[in-house]
Amino acid sequence: MAGVAGGGGGGCSSSSSNDFQWCFSQVKGAIDEDVAEADIISTVEFNYSGDLLATGDKGGRVVIFQREQENKSRPHSRGEYNVYSTFQSHEPEFDYLKSLEIEEKINKIRWLPQQNAAHFLLSTNDKTIKLWKISERDKRAEGYNLKDEDGRLRDPFRITALRVPILKPMDLMVEASPRRIFANAHTYHINSISVNSDHETYLSADDLRINLWHLEITDRSFNIVDIKPANMEELTEVITAAEFHPHHCNVFVYSSSKGTIRLCDMRSSALCDRHSKFFEEPEDPSSRSFFSEIISSISDVKFSHSGRYMMTRDYLSVKVWDLNMENRPVETYQVHEYLRSKLCSLYENDCIFDKFECCWNGSDSAIMTGSYNNFFRMFDRNTRRDITLEASRESSKPRAILKPRKVCTGGKRKKDEISVDSLDFNKKILHTAWHPMENIIAVAATNNLYIFQDKIN
Amino acid sequence: MFLTPVVPHWPFYNLDTMFVRGLKRKCFDGEEDIEGTLAGIKAIPSYNLQRQSLLDMSLVKLQLCHMLVEPNLCRSVLIANTVRQIQEEMTQDGTWQMIHTQSTGQASLDRLVSTDILCRSSREQAEGKHVSGYSAFNKDFEGDQAQDSSETMSTASSVQAPRNLQSNVWEMENPQENKGNFQKSLDQIFETLENKSPNSVEDLFSEVDNSYYDLDTMLTGMMSNTKMGHCDGLETFSSPTATASNSNFKSDLNELDHIVEILVES
Numbered sequence: 001m002a003g004v005a006g007g008g009g010g011g012c013s014s015s016s017s018n019d020f021q022w023c024f025s026q027v028k029g030a031i032d033e034d035v036a037e038a039d040i041i042s043t044v045e046f047n048y049s050g051d052l053l054a055t056g057d058k059g060g061r062v063v064i065f066q067r068e069q070e071n072k073s074r075p076h077s078r079g080e081y082n083v084y085s086t087f088q089s090h091e092p093e094f095d096y097l098k099s100l101e102i103e104e105k106i107n108k109i110r111w112l113p114q115q116n117a118a119h120f121l122l123s124t125n126d127k128t129i130k131l132w133k134i135s136e137r138d139k140r141a142e143g144y145n146l147k148d149e150d151g152r153l154r155d156p157f158r159i160t161a162l163r164v165p166i167l168k169p170m171d172l173m174v175e176a177s178p179r180r181i182f183a184n185a186h187t188y189h190i191n192s193i194s195v196n197s198d199h200e201t202y203l204s205a206d207d208l209r210i211n212l213w214h215l216e217i218t219d220r221s222f223n224i225v226d227i228k229p230a231n232m233e234e235l236t237e238v239i240t241a242a243e244f245h246p247h248h249c250n251v252f253v254y255s256s257s258k259g260t261i262r263l264c265d266m267r268s269s270a271l272c273d274r275h276s277k278f279f280e281e282p283e284d285p286s287s288r289s290f291f292s293e294i295i296s297s298i299s300d301v302k303f304s305h306s307g308r309y310m311m312t313r314d315y316l317s318v319k320v321w322d323l324n325m326e327n328r329p330v331e332t333y334q335v336h337e338y339l340r341s342k343l344c345s346l347y348e349n350d351c352i353f354d355k356f357e358c359c360w361n362g363s364d365s366a367i368m369t370g371s372y373n374n375f376f377r378m379f380d381r382n383t384r385r386d387i388t389l390e391a392s393r394e395s396s397k398p399r400a401i402l403k404p405r406k407v408c409t410g411g412k413r414k415k416d417e418i419s420v421d422s423l424d425f426n427k428k429i430l431h432t433a434w435h436p437m438e439n440i441i442a443v444a445a446t447n448n449l450y451i452f453q454d455k456i457n
Numbered sequence: 458m459f460l461t462p463v464v465p466h467w468p469f470y471n472l473d474t475m476f477v478r479g480l481k482r483k484c485f486d487g488e489e490d491i492e493g494t495l496a497g498i499k500a501i502p503s504y505n506l507q508r509q510s511l512l513d514m515s516l517v518k519l520q521l522c523h524m525l526v527e528p529n530l531c532r533s534v535l536i537a538n539t540v541r542q543i544q545e546e547m548t549q550d551g552t553w554q555m556i557h558t559q560s561t562g563q564a565s566l567d568r569l570v571s572t573d574i575l576c577r578s579s580r581e582q583a584e585g586k587h588v589s590g591y592s593a594f595n596k597d598f599e600g601d602q603a604q605d606s607s608e609t610m611s612t613a614s615s616v617q618a619p620r621n622l623q624s625n626v627w628e629m630e631n632p633q634e635n636k637g638n639f640q641k642s643l644d645q646i647f648e649t650l651e652n653k654s655p656n657s658v659e660d661l662f663s664e665v666d667n668s669y670y671d672l673d674t675m676l677t678g679m680m681s682n683t684k685m686g687h688c689d690g691l692e693t694f695s696s697p698t699a700t701a702s703n704s705n706f707k708s709d710l711n712e713l714d715h716i717v718e719i720l721v722e723s
Contacts, residue, residue, distance in 0.1 A: 100527045126527075188530055207530040236538055238531045257531050290511060290542055294535045348514060353532045 020439070020454045022402045024395055026080055028065070029448035031393065041444035043431055047111040047119065050435040053081055053442055054121060055449055056106025060090040062123055062176075064134065078453055085134055087176040090125040102127050108193050110202070112215075120179070122202060126189040129204055131180035131215065140170040185211050185221045192242045198249040205242035205254060212266075224272045225254060225264065240298050240355075247307045251276075255312060259296030263323065279321055281328045291343040291352065299355035304364040305436075311367055313358040316340060318369050318379070333379045333386065336371050338409040338420045351425050362437045370429025373418065374445045375405055391429065391443045391450040401455060505550075508543055515540045 030039065038059025045054050053065040066084035093102040104125055112120040118135040143165040147153050188206035195202045203224070204211050210225035225242075229235055238257045245251035250266045262275035283292065295315035303310045304320075309330075312319050316337060319329035335356075339346060346352040351372075358369040370376045371388070379386045388405045395402055408417035431444040439454035518536050 098527075102527075189527070235534060238534050240531060257535055290508075290539055293538055293542075297531070297535060344511070347511075350518075350532075353529070353535070 022389060022439075022441075022452045023455050024397065024400045024402060024450070025078070025440070025453045026451040027393070027396050027448055028063075028081075028083075028451075035447045039447040041431060041447060041449060042105050042107065043109050044433040044442050044444050044449065045109045045111060045121075046433050046435055046442070047121075048113050048436060050437055050440070052084065052111070052119060053433070053451075054109045054111065055442075055444065056089065056109050056123060057447075058103075058105040060088055060092070060104030060106060060125065062087055062089045062106060062109065062121075062132070064119075081451055085174040085176050087132070089123045089130060089132065089178075090128065093127070107190060110193050110195050112195055113199055115199075122193050122195065124190050124193050124204065127183065127186055129182040129190070129193060129213075130178050131182075132176050133179045134174060134176045137173045137175060138170060139167045141165045142168050180215065180218050182213055182218050182221070185213075191240060194242060194244040194252065196244045196249050197247055201249075203242060203244060203252060205239050207238040210239065210242055210252075210254060210272075222270070224266060224270070226271065226273060241301045243301055243303055243310075245307055246303050246305060253301055253303070253310060255298035255301040257297040258293060259298055259314060261298065261301060261310070261312060261321070277323070277326050279326050279329075281319070289343070291347060294347070294352055295343065300357040302358060302360060304360050305362065306364055309364065311358055311360065313356050313369055315352060315354075315356075318358050318367060320367070320381070331381060333367070333377075335369055335377055336375075336407070338407055339372075342420065346425075349425065351428075354428055354430060356428075356430050357432065359432055359434045361434045361439070366434075368432050368434060368441065370432055370443070372425050372428050373423040374427040374429055375407075376429045376432055376443055389452075391445040391448070396450075399455075402452065508547065512540060512543045512547075515543070 029041075036059075038057060038061075040058045041055050042058055043054075043056040046052070047054070051067045053067075055063050055065075057063075062085075063083060064085045065081035067079045067081050070079045089106060090104040092104045094100075095102055102125065106123050106125060108122075108124050110122045112122070112131075114120075118133050121132050121134070123130055123132060142149070143163050145154070145159060145162055145165075146156070182204070186204065186206040186209070188208050190204055190206045192205040193202060194205075200216075201212055201214050204213065204221075205225075208226065208228040209223055211221040212224050213221045225239070227237065227239060236258075240255050240257055242252060242254035245253075251263065252266070253261055253263045255261045259280065261279040263277035263279070264272035265276045266272060268274070268276065283296075298312045298314050300313040301310060308323060310321050310323060312321065312329075313335075316339060317335055318333045320331040320333075321329045343352060356370050358367060360367055365382055366378055366380050368376060368378045374391045375388050376391065377386060377388050388407070389402045390405050403416075406414075406417045407423070408414065408419050413419050427446065429443055429445055433442045435441065441452050443450045443452065515536050519533065519540070
């Protein structure tokens, strides 16, 4: 099969009825075999328009790419992404009380909707969330009265005449400045942040608690979920992800390590310990094993753009839930079922604890998630077809069409198939993002960021 | 959580694979073992041993958590839950096996050699009883951990409690070589823990005997056949990591609770 028929909403040109193919567009990052730990990408996120693409890495840096305007003289270049801004968002810290290091790794980036010329995003590590303002400066004022061109202050008594400073163009400079720092509100590690549809508040979730913030207020946050037991020895479940509903500003969901999702309504009570809806799929008793709970742990939850569905990712599958049906998902997609017989090895090498993310396309007709060996998977919800693609340097020629990949599970391995035992479990794709309107995807493969687009005819 | 013994609906192909693999490995390794006719089947680790291995692995993982910068709480909770699950089942099995042998005494799985023969050999082995491997494990663990200032180790001494012989009925004792191999794996673990380097976590598991990975098919496959009757018949002599350690469930539970308490309080 060729590709996923995921038509974009809005001004997208691709027709949803045609199959299209994914092509390589760009790859960012060092080609070096030796990967520096700090360069490992830990989060990827498009902004609301899709013109900006942000990545965060383990070294606490944020790199923002901007899509170039389509150039008529280069018709095949469908707007490439080039570096727009790079800044150090978080630094490593030391918690003296606990004698523990706080990693600078960026766990999540979330963009705010654009309200003026500047762009705003939230970035978080394990403990602290920061609001960054990214603004452009392409003009410079000259002709100050109180200081000369070098910046030295003039003696006011020596000034005999006044002049009006004039703005002169300069080379474009993109500045990132931290506008708010939201700290000291989380005892445990922050795993999620989510901007509310009211554009004024956002939530941050750690293993046991979820806090609600106002973007303007940094010295106070409201605790809206607390699942910490009185006796910590009784702890058996943690929060793994949380997200606000895209349209209803009072609704959010959070997922747990036991494979459950709770939907909460903030209007019902101040502390949303009692959920409004509880989503859980009954366990299949015939497939129960000691690893059942671990593989049921949800690593990511995402609302559809429409707000009618949500998607959850557990170790082996992706599930789509209708918010009106709590007892089971409406769709289940197997990501890499062939790993089920390898769970013990994956437990041993800790791969079973890998947290894969998932994402919707702009029209909610397709979903994407990562796997091992730098494979990533896409599922078309309408045609029920799926495809496995690989992010690799080998298929990195400009506009090269990506060839579907297949993992061989049985005895006979066909040509071009790869056997389960040959998979590289160090090459994992945990973070992927889909452009909000077009068929452009960003896939983070360790320290490289791959950008793929649909084929231009 | 406590599953009653039922015939699994889930296909047996995994078991078949295990048999085949066991046979192949047996031939390949050329290991000398008890009865030639049963050689192939004996190459497959017994469920109890598998489970014990998983328990040991999990406990090691929890210990290693203390060494890292700040333990990932989700991972720790999931591992702790797994340990609890195993221990609950083992506790139950201890009782169950007694009842079961007395009441039914029949072979569980048609495809397997009658448990009679296998039981016989395991009982013979059971005479050999006490493998000091586990005791040594506790001692060493205690000793090495003392300097690591891990409070959990204070409970290690309580782990050496009287063993439940009844639970050993279906467990076979390892010959010397398996003990030696297990000790070797443990030594590697202690070395790593002494080094206290987080990177050696990867090294630790890379040094584990490769046959460990064959546990996969057995372990995950067998989990759903959990119910004691089914697993009795399976044995192995060739899995080096299968250990003769017989854990004392209660003390493990105490240790576990202690670990979790320390873990989550940090």
